[in-house]
Amino acid sequence: MTRPVESVAIMGCDAACWLTALALQRAFGDTGVEVRVVELPTQLTRSDVFATLPTVQGLHRMLRVEESFLVQHCKASFSFGQRFSGWARSLPPFMHAYDTYGAPMLGVPFLQYWLKARKAGLNLPLEDFSLGAVAAKQGKRALLSEQAAGFSRAGYGYHLDAMFYLGVVRQLAVEAGVKVERGVVQATKWEGERLEAVRLHDGRQVEADLFVDATGPEALLLRDAPGDGFEPWSRWLPTNRVLTGSAQPLTPKPAFAQNQAFRAGWISVLPLQDRTAVSVAFDDEEDEAESVLETVPALTGLRVSGEVASAKLVPGARRRPWIGNCVAIGEAAAALDPLDAVPLHLVQIGISHLVTRFPVDADYMQEARRYNELVFDLVCRVRDYQILHYTLNKRRDDPLWDRARDARPPEELAYKIETFAACGIVPLYDNETFQEPDWTASLIGHGVVPDTYDPMVDAMPEAEQMQRFQQMLGFIAAEIAEMDSVDAYLETHGSLPSFQANF
Numbered sequence: 001m002t003r004p005v006e007s008v009a010i011m012g013c014d015a016a017c018w019l020t021a022l023a024l025q026r027a028f029g030d031t032g033v034e035v036r037v038v039e040l041p042t043q044l045t046r047s048d049v050f051a052t053l054p055t056v057q058g059l060h061r062m063l064r065v066e067e068s069f070l071v072q073h074c075k076a077s078f079s080f081g082q083r084f085s086g087w088a089r090s091l092p093p094f095m096h097a098y099d100t101y102g103a104p105m106l107g108v109p110f111l112q113y114w115l116k117a118r119k120a121g122l123n124l125p126l127e128d129f130s131l132g133a134v135a136a137k138q139g140k141r142a143l144l145s146e147q148a149a150g151f152s153r154a155g156y157g158y159h160l161d162a163m164f165y166l167g168v169v170r171q172l173a174v175e176a177g178v179k180v181e182r183g184v185v186q187a188t189k190w191e192g193e194r195l196e197a198v199r200l201h202d203g204r205q206v207e208a209d210l211f212v213d214a215t216g217p218e219a220l221l222l223r224d225a226p227g228d229g230f231e232p233w234s235r236w237l238p239t240n241r242v243l244t245g246s247a248q249p250l251t252p253k254p255a256f257a258q259n260q261a262f263r264a265g266w267i268s269v270l271p272l273q274d275r276t277a278v279s280v281a282f283d284d285e286e287d288e289a290e291s292v293l294e295t296v297p298a299l300t301g302l303r304v305s306g307e308v309a310s311a312k313l314v315p316g317a318r319r320r321p322w323i324g325n326c327v328a329i330g331e332a333a334a335a336l337d338p339l340d341a342v343p344l345h346l347v348q349i350g351i352s353h354l355v356t357r358f359p360v361d362a363d364y365m366q367e368a369r370r371y372n373e374l375v376f377d378l379v380c381r382v383r384d385y386q387i388l389h390y391t392l393n394k395r396r397d398d399p400l401w402d403r404a405r406d407a408r409p410p411e412e413l414a415y416k417i418e419t420f421a422a423c424g425i426v427p428l429y430d431n432e433t434f435q436e437p438d439w440t441a442s443l444i445g446h447g448v449v450p451d452t453y454d455p456m457v458d459a460m461p462e463a464e465q466m467q468r469f470q471q472m473l474g475f476i477a478a479e480i481a482e483m484d485s486v487d488a489y490l491e492t493h494g495s496l497p498s499f500q501a502n503f
Helices: 014-031 056-063 067-073 110-119 131-137 162-176 289-300 343-356 367-391 399-406 411-423 436-445 455-459 462-481 486-493
Strands: 007-012 034-039 049-051 077-079 081-085 094-097 157-161 179-182 185-191 194-200 210-214 230-232 241-247 257-262 265-271 276-282 305-312 316-318 326-328
Touching: 007 014, 014 034, 014 056, 014 162, 014 210, 014 343, 049 162, 049 265, 049 343, 056 067, 056 343, 067 162, 067 486, 077 486, 081 131, 094 131, 094 436, 110 455, 110 462, 131 462, 157 162, 241 289, 257 289, 265 289, 276 289, 289 305, 316 367, 326 343, 343 367, 367 399, 367 411, 367 436, 411 436
Parallel strands: 007 034, 007 210, 034 179, 081 257, 210 326
Antiparallel strands: 049 157, 077 157, 081 094, 185 194, 230 316, 241 276, 241 305, 257 265, 265 276
């Protein structure tokens, strides 16, 4: 006879812990499922920041978190894309906007017309035909008019103060009915592939029908499970330490993240309302933290002050993040570069699939197999998008970048690059987070520009094609002229948070 899940114990801290707790409480709290958090000491510092993709808005709808709340209480600013510079000394910076590029003509993708025009001497970058990219570079909020919605799919993520954001989520979870206690994991008791109990440092035993391991890279629950295994990806993602600090707020405030490559890694500049977060990812076997921080002012014009957080990074993933009655979420399941606003998205992947595949039987959790297949595949597709930046880098005589470029990419990524280079088409697999416009922006930006184009483009006279190009550029300019700036919006709607995080 089927026995329903009646209790969930979430062990951990920070994003994976509290987002999972709130999501499960929102989804199943009214059905009689008890959601309980055993909160470990936080790993966050006042310097930490979350950069998010536009997909986070789906998570926030599930959690019932309003955007206005984020702006008022989490120091949130808006990100309409990411700008990359220094990844190839011979190429200009490029923008990966969260948007489409141009509009199809006669049923043929815009990129094919741009490739033909470029071959004929056009000197305009692809991003000039993206409303989202142009708006981001001008510091505008690309909210689409009814007319623009037929041309553009511009979306946006956020830059969020990590401590305040999780303080808000924690408070919402407690108010929704999540039970909380503090503790430190001492030992686990596994019987085959079933986690029977977790012993805490003070002798307390925690039992539950379903456990969630949100303990970070150490995976304190799942690491003792039979059949557990972590697959490392550092041969493709070569940075192993991330420093995060704060600098003065930027004026005017950029509407995007800036990713600047340098000899030992890359620097990310993430504007918030009251400060600018600066993250540096590098290989600590080749450079020291002090030396790396000294490069920040020269490359960004920003001087980091105050507390600087330092975190070890081990890229990789578990093929089986759900074993028996224990599910790993966040870094306990998978860890990637902080590049491309990915870390919080990995948490979202785990949460969304746990909610949709919540076990119907507490004793036989058959949902685990399909969950593992989907989540691992989703993480691999995100991983490939990150590897793309390293594989296509053109920095010569910098050891980290030379190693990254020389490492043979995964077969699926190699096929993507080869196919796009041949014909300008991105072959997408199942379970892709980043879609064709995202891949196109990064491939073109990193210098993969096909020499050929779809012959159907020739059906349109060149004069008409140029006229349509001009119409698109004029339309983008007119739409952006009517948009508010990010600064103007935050001046009206933003505020210093009155909410104090309680960690």
